[in-house]
Amino acid sequence: MRWNIWVDDWQMQCCGDPFSVGSTVSWTLCPADRGWLTRVLGERTAATIDWSEEHHSDPSDDQLRVEGRVTHISAVHAHLERLPGEDACHPVRGVLSPQTDADGWTPDQNDLSFVGYLVTLAVDP
Template identity: 50%
Template sequence: MDSWQMECCGEPFALGAEVSWAVVAPDREWLTKVLGAETAATVDAAEEHHGGSPQQSAPVRGTVTGISAVHCRFAPLPGEPDRTRHPVPGSGTLTPLSSARRWTSGRDGLDFVGFLVDLAAPPR
């Protein structure tokens, strides 16, 4: 779950909570930069509050069985003339949590970018 999705209109949730979320295919390229290929490969969906995506599925219902805060460092790409910040590969960290709040702070020079959530749900 992207940080901006939660900050905009997300509802706090905790381990054991029953949730119903609309989901889309995850952005594997971005996830791989932040989390590494092994962890990114475990992500099978991204929560989407705002609709409008042609790939959006019917809501997925399930029980939250794991929550981790995802933080990473951002920096301009070497040699780029603009100062656009991009995730620094290998800088992503996961911090296990018992609940997800609407606002989560950065830590240790890393920016909060979202939650990695394990959901026990019937197969889609």
């Protein structure tokens, strides 16, 4: 089976190990934040993402530990905007750019900021 996994830029930069298409990874997953992902990637793409890779939360019943093979990586770059009633900028209207590897330090693209990766993981049932 194949799962689409969200990988935050900051999580990867802090504690993540670089990976590439074809790599076998062992990740802790938690349910994806569909509201946030919808703002960044749109409703259609966000609906395909069930999990987020996680390094920093305390263990909980909704987490899952998996091992799988990376079959696709897209870097996600987004516009940063202040949302109504917010002081901080948030990513919106993201763009996917396929790539062969990920290290957490993908450069920004002009006025688009790198915010993370969308990774397809093949997981044995």
